[in-house]
Amino acid sequence: MDVDTAPKPAGPLLALRGISKRFTGVRALDRVDLDVHAGELHVLFGENGAGKSTLINVVSGTFPPDEGTFQFGGEDISHLTPQRARAIGISPVFQEFSLVPSLTVEENLFLGREITRGGVLHAREMRKRAAALIDELGFDLDPSQRVDDLSRAHQQMAEIAKALLGRVRLLILDEPTASLTERETGRLFELIARLKSQNIGLIYVSHRMREIRALADRVTVLRDGRHIRTLDAATSTDSELVELMTGRKIDLLFPTITHKPDKVMVDVENLTSADGSVRDVNFHARAGEITGIAGLVGCGKSELIRAIYGIEPIASGTVRIDGRPYEFPAPRRSLKRGMAYFPANRIVEGLALSRPIRENASMTALDLPAFAGFGVLRQAAERIAIKGVMEQLQLRPPNIERPAGMLSGGNRQKVMLGRALTRELSVFLFDEPSVGIDVGAKLEVYEFMKRLVGTGAAVIVVSSELPEVLALSNRLYVMHHGRIAAELSGTEKTEQNVLAGFFREHLLAEVA
Known part of the structure; x- marks a missing residue:
């Protein structure tokens, strides 16, 4: 990673004035202003459709603005392309990855900027530089591995490494922690602190208040393609930000759901998946309630509901739907049985x-x-x-x-x-239902679940967001290393007990 060692300029690193952008029938940006200083992390905050993605695409050269001025490093910029943006030090990391699946990590890092000597590709030098960069970033990533063999979290790491290869002055991160574990998120935060200390400016798109509180210097709120306000993160409150984002007061993030547990709709006994990500799981979900499944990324919670629906092969165990055995689950048959599945990765699946x-x-x-x-x-x-x-x-x-x-x-x-x-459906399987969506959209999803429960449906919610799964569920399973670590309900359903269940299982696994 090449660091810009030039003195920190007195003015902003990036200065946008009156940026507008129209698409067919839609005004995506309406005279938006944005400043980002060197060494600053500037959060873009707004509902889905507020214009955040369009704005970062303008900054990275993907979309030309229809109106407005663009200054970078004190120079007027026009006719920006992604290639020129990268050349002047603007590096974006989008939610939708730009990696080529059939190539290795190192081949993706150097795609379009290959190192050659006398017209011959210098593979050894590229491998050496890729390994050095990944080591410097502290990522658990094999440069020689093909991208299509990587988990989404490791693909995210490769995308970040690709953005930081070369001379970087402004890094754009669009929901970068959506696929990362807590440990990987911690490493990313350490990297961000290091980049800020090196006078690199950052534009950070996130809906997660925790991240805004941990990282942001300033926050710019967008709504309906307009710049609403820019605030200092240290002096703004969560409720103030949400009110500016939505244009209305939101007193409760989670609706009050009346659970009326009825008959068992999904019953799983000793389920083990073919790849071993789920092992000897006993689990049930009733009509008229939300059953939550909590755990860190990679614990097997998503694989469990994918196995029930028929996406992940089952090695052993029994699945019953509405009291009837369900052998050899498959998505088409699951639909006919009255089950719906909503995947976490809306783009791919x-x-x-x-x-x-x-x-x-x-x-x-x-x-x-x-x-x-x-x-x-x-x-x-x-x-x-x-x-x-x-x-x-x-x-x-x-x-x-x-x-x-x-x-x-x-x-x-x-x-x-x-x-x-x-x-007509009676069982709903939600995998990370709020990933990548804003507070207003989350509320609408939660209200949708509330209506389903009210009609007597069985709703299963898998989530890495502990406040979400605690607030929504009537009963809660905690998973760790493919197994059920705890089942909690009533007054037992607390954050402390979820964490205690996780660590107790973790310690038992270490002793074994």
């Missing part, structure tokens, strides 16, 4: 980004007579049904013919939730 919202929302219901007959899709019926579903979920903007890829994270989640309203 949840949506066909190039296809319209209408098709994405209806794809789980195309076997129903209301949507198709004699192998022919009833397009008029599909359009009417999906339009009604999206109006119910308050999709913004409500155009169901837009490609799903043009939507913000919160609206993408709404499209996936819409599938649950197209057919």
